[in-house]
Amino acid sequence: MKKMKKVLAMAMALSLGITAGCGGGKDVPTEQTEETTAKEKITVSVHPSGHGLPAYVAEQNGYYEEEGLEVETLVYIGAPPQMEAYEAGAWDIGTTGFGGIVLGVAKSSLKIIGVTIDDGTVMGLWARPDSDIVNAGYQEETGCYGTAENWKDLEILYTQGTITDIMLTATLECLGLAADDVVRTNMDSSPAFTAFQAGSGDLVQANSSFYFNAEDAGWVPVTTGVSQEIYMPSVIVASDKMIEEDPETVEKWVRAYMKGVQWIKDYPEEAAELFVEFCEENGVATDEANALKFVDAQIIKIPSPKEQTGYFKKAEEGERTVLQEALMKCMETYVSMGNYTQEDADALMLDENYDGSFMEGLNP
Amino acid sequence: MEERNKLEAAAGKLRFERRRERQKALLLGIISIFIFLTVWQMLCTLHIVGENVLVSPIKVIQAIWIKAGDTRPDGNTLLQNILSSFRLVLIGFGLALVIGLPLGLLMGWYRPLDKFIRPIFEIIRPLPPIAWIPIVIVILGIGTAAKSFIIFFTTFVPIVINSYTGIRETNQVYINFAKTCGYSNWRIFRTVGIPSAMPLAFAGMVIALGNGWGTLVAAEMLASNSGLGYMIFMGRSYGRIDIIIAGMLVIGLIGLALTAALELIEGYVLKWRIKEK
Numbered sequence: 292m293k294k295m296k297k298v299l300a301m302a303m304a305l306s307l308g309i310t311a312g313c314g315g316g317k318d319v320p321t322e323q324t325e326e327t328t329a330k331e332k333i334t335v336s337v338h339p340s341g342h343g344l345p346a347y348v349a350e351q352n353g354y355y356e357e358e359g360l361e362v363e364t365l366v367y368i369g370a371p372p373q374m375e376a377y378e379a380g381a382w383d384i385g386t387t388g389f390g391g392i393v394l395g396v397a398k399s400s401l402k403i404i405g406v407t408i409d410d411g412t413v414m415g416l417w418a419r420p421d422s423d424i425v426n427a428g429y430q431e432e433t434g435c436y437g438t439a440e441n442w443k444d445l446e447i448l449y450t451q452g453t454i455t456d457i458m459l460t461a462t463l464e465c466l467g468l469a470a471d472d473v474v475r476t477n478m479d480s481s482p483a484f485t486a487f488q489a490g491s492g493d494l495v496q497a498n499s500s501f502y503f504n505a506e507d508a509g510w511v512p513v514t515t516g517v518s519q520e521i522y523m524p525s526v527i528v529a530s531d532k533m534i535e536e537d538p539e540t541v542e543k544w545v546r547a548y549m550k551g552v553q554w555i556k557d558y559p560e561e562a563a564e565l566f567v568e569f570c571e572e573n574g575v576a577t578d579e580a581n582a583l584k585f586v587d588a589q590i591i592k593i594p595s596p597k598e599q600t601g602y603f604k605k606a607e608e609g610e611r612t613v614l615q616e617a618l619m620k621c622m623e624t625y626v627s628m629g630n631y632t633q634e635d636a637d638a639l640m641l642d643e644n645y646d647g648s649f650m651e652g653l654n655p
Numbered sequence: 656m657e658e659r660n661k662l663e664a665a666a667g668k669l670r671f672e673r674r675r676e677r678q679k680a681l682l683l684g685i686i687s688i689f690i691f692l693t694v695w696q697m698l699c700t701l702h703i704v705g706e707n708v709l710v711s712p713i714k715v716i717q718a719i720w721i722k723a724g725d726t727r728p729d730g731n732t733l734l735q736n737i738l739s740s741f742r743l744v745l746i747g748f749g750l751a752l753v754i755g756l757p758l759g760l761l762m763g764w765y766r767p768l769d770k771f772i773r774p775i776f777e778i779i780r781p782l783p784p785i786a787w788i789p790i791v792i793v794i795l796g797i798g799t800a801a802k803s804f805i806i807f808f809t810t811f812v813p814i815v816i817n818s819y820t821g822i823r824e825t826n827q828v829y830i831n832f833a834k835t836c837g838y839s840n841w842r843i844f845r846t847v848g849i850p851s852a853m854p855l856a857f858a859g860m861v862i863a864l865g866n867g868w869g870t871l872v873a874a875e876m877l878a879s880n881s882g883l884g885y886m887i888f889m890g891r892s893y894g895r896i897d898i899i900i901a902g903m904l905v906i907g908l909i910g911l912a913l914t915a916a917l918e919l920i921e922g923y924v925l926k927w928r929i930k931e932k
Contacts, residue, residue: 371891378707394894399707448797448878452892475730477885478878482792486878491796629727630893 603647747806759818817859
């Protein structure tokens with residue numbers, strides 16, 4: 292037993308010696324420690340989608356280091372868990388879509404400080420090619436396939452509480468139908484896609500990178516964000532506390548994010564590769580060809596800081612900004628559907644919820 | 656006669672004491688709920704917890720009241736959601752009862768059947784209900800059958816285990832006595848095995864029913880346009896904490912009522928056991 296203890300002690304000493312030796316050979320660890328302590332730490336939150344990619348690019352290309360930031364990135368699959376985490380104090384700055392805007396800005400303390408992708412550009416409800424609705428053909432005047440008769444009582448698989456609600460409502464309005472005229476089944480994108488493939492439902496939501504997977508599957512987009520002229524920007528948000536207490540860090544992160552945007556615009560093919568990596572790391576299936584289509588169709592269109600400045604400016608006092616107008620248009624639909632209240636809409640429109648100064652600061 | 660009066664007086668005293676015990680337990684229960692609700696209300700009234708995290712019990716009750724006649728924000732009234740969920744739970748639980756109870760009893764009584772089925776059962780048993788969702792979508796679609804299957808699975812396991820264990824614990828003396836009387840194995844199974852398994856089997860049913868309601872949210876996460884789980888999801892999507900807690904509270908209350916109903920049935924079916932006590 293004593294012998295055994297000796298052997299163990301020697302082994303431990305040897306291993307410690309090796310470790311110390313390895314470390315002692317270079318001075319790098321000491322430098323790294325100093326560097327790390329000098330960096331400002333922030334926690335960022337994104338979705339595994341188009342508006343999350345510039346943040347991923349910033350991380351991969353070292354833009355955060357360039358700005359002297361140490362960033363921890365939390366990736367949430369949707370707005371509800373993202374905003375619940377915000378309430379719990381898990382993050383301070385990030386990007387989100389419409390659901391997150393209402394939950395985080397109108398109902399909580401986030402402020403909109405920038406604009407990212409337009410969700411309306413790559414979204415659609417898809418039908419099987421042999422379905423009646425597709426056979427009825429595309430109708431120019433309604434911007435969708437089929438007639439009111441074809442649409443009535445169809446089962447639509449989609450995530451309720453997302454921008455798809457807006458597209459569906461707009462389509463139904465054009466057809467003279469109401470939300471109750473169709474069967475709306477709430478499902479997440481991924482299981483909805485699988486269920487539709489397996490024969491469930493009549494129409495399925497396929498937005499973002501799923502849009503091109505649906506195209507590959509041979510399905511037909513019977514209505515799209517483009518055909519219904521939906522403009523719905525995802526946004527960059529930050530907590531009011533952080534904006535007040537540490538605006539420099541917010542500015543640095545926004546700069547790193549916008550560097551990511553510029554890199555995507557300059558190198559779309561490499562960006563597509565990173566998007567596949569980003570999606571795979573977060574359990575979303577896509578391939579490089581579809582990722583490139585997605586990058587080309589949506590992500591490279593993120594407005595520049597100069598363009599964004601215009602989104603926050605009012606033409607005249609008392610009027611709404613371009614951004615407020617776009618958000619209000621969507622909000623009105625939700626209020627009419629009874630999902631949100633007029634108080635929520637009014638809260639979203641408060642000027643104090645918008646801060647364009649960070650984008651302005653990035654202008655040369 | 657005097658002896659009998661004494662016995663009756665003692666029995667009366669016992670009944671009185673039991674009643675007092677029950678009243679005490681009830682009172683303690685009421686006090687604990689009252690304290691719980693008061694603390695909850697205080698946390699909200701004094702803004703110790705923000706409205707985005709927790710709403711007061713009064714607001715939850717208001718939400719339940721409003722949802723009774725209002726379809727916002729999920730498109731259904733509370734009753735429509737309750738009925739939809741009730742249907743799912745009853746189908747899943749009913750199927751589990753019809754298949755699981757006889758299966759557990761037969762496995763417990765007939766060793767070859769036990770040896771044949773048990774390995775498969777043991778592999779399936781630890782699988783969480785949510786793990787079934789991807790396969791269920793492909794095989795059963797997204798309708799009632801799929802959601803009921805998830806509830807069936809979660810209720811099936813405790814029913815089988817408890818009925819199996821119940822019949823395995825049948826007193827050997829009763830079995831031997833029946834054998835001495837010349838009963839066939841099947842008759843002993845029916846007249847001795849099944850009755851003696853029933854107390855544990857009922858306990859399994861109570862657990863199963865609780866599991867069923869507990870899995871409802873997962874089942875309705877699969878795909879739905881009505882139900883209490885769906886209502887909770889929609890409350891989450893639209894940031895309505897009052898709707899989320901109202902849904903949770905209703906699920907809890909229905910679960911409690913169903914468990915109480917099951918215990919009443921147990922008391923009626925197993926009268927002999929209570930007398931024996």
